[in-house]
Amino acid sequence: MAPAQNPITSKHVAVIGAGAAGIITSRELRREGHSVVVYEREKQVGGLWVYTPKSDSDPLSLDPTRSKVHSSIYESLRTNVPRESMGVRDFPFLPRFDDESRDPRRYPNHREVLAYIQDFAREFKIEEMIRFETEVVRVEPVDGKWRVQSKKSGGFLEDEIYDAVVVCNGHYTEPNITHIPGIKSWPGKQIHSHNYRVPDPFENEVVVVIGNFASGADISRDIAKVAKEVHIASRAREPHTYEKISVPQNNLWMHSEIDTANEDGSIVFKNGKVVFADSIVYCTGYKYNFPFLETNGYLRIDEKRVEPLYKHVFPPALAPGLSFVGVPAMGIVFVMFEIQSKWVAAVLSGRVTLPSPDKMMEDINAWYASLDALGIPKRHTHTIGRIQREYLNWVAEECGCELVERWRGQEVDGGYLRLVAHPETYRDEWDDDELIEEAYTDFSRKKLISFDPSYYLENGR
Ligand code: FAD
Numbered sequence: 001m002a003p004a005q006n007p008i009t010s011k012h013v014a015v016i017g018a019g020a021a022g023i024i025t026s027r028e029l030r031r032e033g034h035s036v037v038v039y040e041r042e043k044q045v046g047g048l049w050v051y052t053p054k055s056d057s058d059p060l061s062l063d064p065t066r067s068k069v070h071s072s073i074y075e076s077l078r079t080n081v082p083r084e085s086m087g088v089r090d091f092p093f094l095p096r097f098d099d100e101s102r103d104p105r106r107y108p109n110h111r112e113v114l115a116y117i118q119d120f121a122r123e124f125k126i127e128e129m130i131r132f133e134t135e136v137v138r139v140e141p142v143d144g145k146w147r148v149q150s151k152k153s154g155g156f157l158e159d160e161i162y163d164a165v166v167v168c169n170g171h172y173t174e175p176n177i178t179h180i181p182g183i184k185s186w187p188g189k190q191i192h193s194h195n196y197r198v199p200d201p202f203e204n205e206v207v208v209v210i211g212n213f214a215s216g217a218d219i220s221r222d223i224a225k226v227a228k229e230v231h232i233a234s235r236a237r238e239p240h241t242y243e244k245i246s247v248p249q250n251n252l253w254m255h256s257e258i259d260t261a262n263e264d265g266s267i268v269f270k271n272g273k274v275v276f277a278d279s280i281v282y283c284t285g286y287k288y289n290f291p292f293l294e295t296n297g298y299l300r301i302d303e304k305r306v307e308p309l310y311k312h313v314f315p316p317a318l319a320p321g322l323s324f325v326g327v328p329a330m331g332i333v334f335v336m337f338e339i340q341s342k343w344v345a346a347v348l349s350g351r352v353t354l355p356s357p358d359k360m361m362e363d364i365n366a367w368y369a370s371l372d373a374l375g376i377p378k379r380h381t382h383t384i385g386r387i388q389r390e391y392l393n394w395v396a397e398e399c400g401c402e403l404v405e406r407w408r409g410q411e412v413d414g415g416y417l418r419l420v421a422h423p424e425t426y427r428d429e430w431d432d433d434e435l436i437e438e439a440y441t442d443f444s445r446k447k448l449i450s451f452d453p454s455y456y457l458e459n460g461r
Contacts, residue, residue: 010034011163011348014148015129016136016292019047020117020334021168021326023126024088025341029166030129032345037160038126039150041070041135045121047170048072049114055195060282061175072172072194072286076222077110078427080214080419081331084439085411086113088338089402091120092443097459104459106436107427139165139322140294146321149292164321164348166341167290171326174289176304177282178210186261186280193283199223206275208233208267210258211283217423219283224252231267231275233258239270247424288327295322304379308364311395312382313340316360320347330388331412335404339392343399352399385416407438433457 010033015026018040026036044050051073058066079086083106087093093116095104103112121127131150137157138149146165150158175192183190193215202223209220212234224230224247234241235257245252255269262268265276288301299315300307310316312327323344325337346352354360371381384391389409396403411432418426440453 008033008349008351013037013164013166013348014039014136014139014146014160014162015166015168016139017047017168017170018042018045018121018126018130018132019168019170020049021170021337021341022047023117023121023124024334024337025166025168025325025344026126026129027124028338028341028345029348032342032349032351034345034348036129037162038130039134039136039148040130040132043132045126045130046114046117048172049110049117051075051077051110051114053197055197059189059191059195060177061192061194062177068173069195070170070173073110074193074196074215074219074222075198077218078105078107079110079113080107080415080427082106082411082415082430082436083108084436084443085332085408085415086334087116088120088334089405090446090448091123092448094443094449095456095459105427106430136169136292138294139167139292141318141321144321164323166344167293167322167324168326168337169290171288171329172286174287175282176285176287178284180258180261180280182260182262185263186267187263187265188277189279191279191281193219193281194286196281199226202227202279204228205278207231207279207281208258208275208277209281209283211285212236212254213283214419216283217419219281220252221247221424223281224249227251229253229275231255231269231277233269242269242271242273302378305381307381308361310354310360310364311391312384313344313395314347314354314360316357316364319354319357319360320344323347328382328384328388328391330383330385330391331416332388332392332404332408335408336388336392339395339399339401339404342401343395346399388412405439405442407435407442411435411439 013029013034013036015022015038018038022038023045026038029036048071050071054069056066056068083093096102097104103109133153134150136150140147146162148160175194199222203226205227206229207223207227208231210233212232220230220232230252232254237256239256241256243254245254256271259268259270266274267277268274288306314323325340389404393403414432440456443449444453
């Protein structure tokens with residue numbers, strides 16, 4: 001940990017967003033003694049986890065004038081991380097067997113995650129810091145401070161000056177659409193997974209789903225329940241790939257990526273197969289977007305790289321007044337929010353110091369060079385799932401907080417392998433009971449649960 005050089009000071013801090021990142025961050029900032037205002041444009045906490053059957057007015061979300069919906073959650077979604085790993089470390093995501101409205105499964109549905117986030121907000125009295133239905137429209141540095149301009153739902157604009165701003169606006173709302181040669185003349189329907197909710201509109205159709213990671217694997221199987229045929233296009237697969245995937249409806253195929261789309265409705269895959277499809281569903285990820293940030297060109301987004309960001313959190317020349325919680329993509333995101341925001345809170349109070357801007361830039365450039373040397377494309381700058389525990393432990397040591405538990409890292413790594421190998425069953429069949437037991441024993445040791453650790457193993461399926 002870098003030694004503190006300044007006396008501990010309390011700062012006036014704005015947090016943008018009251019999703020999981022924003023509420024966890026505001027708790028950590030307040031714990032460190034800062035005064036906090038959270039801006040949230042919706043009416044409630046939860047961000048992405050507030051499911052709505054509504055979606056953007058443009059199914060590909062390309063039209064800048066479209067009406068927008070924040071959430072990207074589909075009706076059938078269950079978590080892709082086991083609950084004991086997903087929760088905040090001193091407020092575990094426990095099954096609530098006493099309440100029938102709750103989903104006690106190890107990989108619960110999206111409603112259960114929202115209920116957990118609401119429980120967290122209630123427990124730590126987060127809502128008293130939040131200004132709901134208030135959108136941040138501009139953030140800019142002014143004389144060593146930060147000006148935040150916000151708009152209430154009635155259109156009323158307000159300016160306020162803060163010592164610091166922490167950006168927690170979420171990164172799963174602005175779709176990334178892969179270009180397909182010939183797509184302009186292809187006559188079918190197209191939709192991005194951000195706007196996918198239920199399979200019904202695809203009944204009896206031939207559907208091509210692009211992408212086969214968490215959302216692509218789920219959505220292709222969801223649609224296969226009602227569609228005539230579903231064809232997954234995966235750029236991670238060898239060009240000759242053509243496999244039938246076992247599903248009860250016997251109607252799902254895996255291909256390599258798409259070669260062309262044509263005016264006659266055909267889609268040609270790199271494996272040479274041709275299908276005449278009614279719809280394409282893009283499960284091709286999201287873009288970072290900070291439309292309110294005015295940094296005079298200092299911060300840029302280049303092919304999904306937000307640059308420059310020291311350890312994915314601090315832009316060197318604007319730190320510590322501006323910081324970002326939640327930029328990396330990894331398995332244990334709530335714990336990442338917790339550890340990153342503890343670091344931000346400690347730096348702002350002066351308990352921990354950052355290296356000089358030049359040293360931070362050196363570190364960033366060394367990180368980019370290491371990605372280049374490994375042949376990792378720029379778009380994966382913040383995809384750090386492989387090294388998530390190492391990264392989080394580095395940040396934890398920096399701010400003097402508890403390291404990530406061994407079982408948590410192992411559960412997430414093992415869960416990822418199960419997801420890839422058995423996307424249909426990984427949420428209900430597993431072989432790591434000993435890690436679950438270790439997790440609940442840990443919760444018991446820290447007095448976070450009142451039941452015996454073995455109780456969950458006996459009741460939690
Ligand atoms: P969000 O939840 O998106 O919250 C951002 C908030 O900021 C929103 O409330 C928004 O209204 C507000 N906001 C944005 N801009 C402004 C503005 N200008 N002014 C005011 N307010 C603003 N993670 C897991 O741990 N487990 C999972 O199983 C899992 N499944 C996922 C499934 C899908 C389909 C997706 C897309 C992601 C999943 N994730 C999962 C990752 C997910 O991103 C995190 O769980 C987490 O909820 C993100 O929290 P966040 O606060 O960063 O963003």
